[in-house]
Amino acid sequence: xxxxxxxxxxxxxxxxxxxxxxxxxxxxxxxxxxxxxxxxxxxxxxxxxxxxxxxxxxxxxxxxxx
Numbered sequence: 001x002x003x004x005x006x007x008x009x010x011x012x013x014x015x016x017x018x019x020x021x022x023x024x025x026x027x028x029x030x031x032x033x034x035x036x037x038x039x040x041x042x043x044x045x046x047x048x049x050x051x052x053x054x055x056x057x058x059x060x061x062x063x064x065x066x
Contacts, residue, residue, distance in 0.1 A: 001059075010063065021050055024048075027062070045060075046061045
């Protein structure tokens with residue numbers, strides 16, 4: 001799934017509902033952070049929610065990147 005800046009909030013909600021765990025990386029933590037405008041560094045580059053065997057992944061979009 002792709003979000004427009006709401007990925008972290010949505011996945012924290014999903015993790016709470018599903019009693020799951022999150023692994024999250026922000027654009028600003030990436031080795032490619034220099035290629036991303038600073039105002040988007042807090043957006044989610046990758047998030048993985050696990051709850052048992054199922055896994056759900058998502059990210060925030062960067063305007064103009066696609």
